[in-house]
Amino acid sequence: MTRANPPRLWDISAPVHAASPVYPGDAPYRQQWSATIGPDSTVNVSCLMLSPHVGTHADAPLHYDNDGAAIGAVPLDAFIGPCRVVHAMGCGPLVQWRHIAHAMTADLPPRVLLRTYARMPVDRWDASLTACAPETLERLADAGVVLVGIDTASVDPADSRRLPSHQVLRRRGLRVLENLVLDAVPEGDYELIALPLRLVTADASPVRAVLRALA
Template sequence: MPNTPHSAPSLWDISPPVYVGMPVFPGDTPYQQQWVASIGPGCPVNVASITSTPHAGAHADAPLHYAPDGATIGQVDLAPYLGRCRVVHAIGCGPLIEWQHIAHAMGNDLPERVLVRTYQQMPQTQWDAGLTGYAAETVERLAALGVRLIGIDTASIDPADSKALPSHQTIRRHDMRVLENLVLDAVPEGDYELIALPLKLVQADASPVRAVLRALPGTYNQATA
């Protein structure tokens, strides 16, 4: 029996857990945590110290990540990371998201934000060297439709072994923004409100985000069917 709109989730947490031992891009700085203060006699609080790549977990790349003169993540406009978005499924599409894999969801009133799910189940405990990226041509076509931010459930919008990073260079040319390492396993195709604000790290090339999707008022799509 179909769920009613009232029985569907109103908030989807699309951020993977961040923990010691979590997978990171090979060669990147792993997440580490130490306790520098612990509750006890003479100490009223617990305080941790962390060392990590800013690309840990769900994260936003800054233009500085792929352009030597690019803006840091603390300098970019926050508007692209907040607002209506469309989740599109291209599960098992292969090494690249081609236009044919997402064309079915590119209808009228396309939001400025598009997130693509490629995994049936995102691998949260191991590195995937065969991760799916975007084809640069797909990014070009999304930019032409007015898309300002693209997201993906893998660690990169380019294949892991890419040196030219054509999709990163395409978003650089179009001044687009990107979210990577999202967990979209439980999210049906449809439109949502995206909230994924990066930290104001004024010298960094990326920032972790706590990415969530919120049901849009009055929306009835596959998320509520």
């Protein structure tokens, strides 16, 4: 039976191509053709080279903990299910609890996605990106949140060496999505689908992140 009004999907994934921004010194996206359709091949086949942090991605605990799990060993439960998109544009260098308190209700879903940009810079590296205060992550974990997403390249400031917010993720067992594109998404509740690849030794994985309307 065909539904008259199927749920609307929001693609919240950053485009991935050779010009996609990366953390300074990280490996950019590269694509080479191993075979092209012609006299010697019936198909096009490409070879991809990239950091797993290019574009929208899920960090594994291995990214910030030598003893942490690789992304292929991380359970998938946190990456699919009800979520809340919370707008915190113009909040400054860190998303503090006061910037999102308006959306922290008793029925908070276990996944929270933070929008900090009016327009996410998919074409350039932003050294002054907005990160997430460690205390904010602590309070989200206290509220039962299992995954936090953000529309910047990191939950820590770009020049951070100690990565205090990533260490909160490690200690509290939180999953994280970075480089989301939430420009067109109204604040509210959705179903999140953002499954990482089963890369058994990798410190992160690209995801194709989408939101689906709940009704």
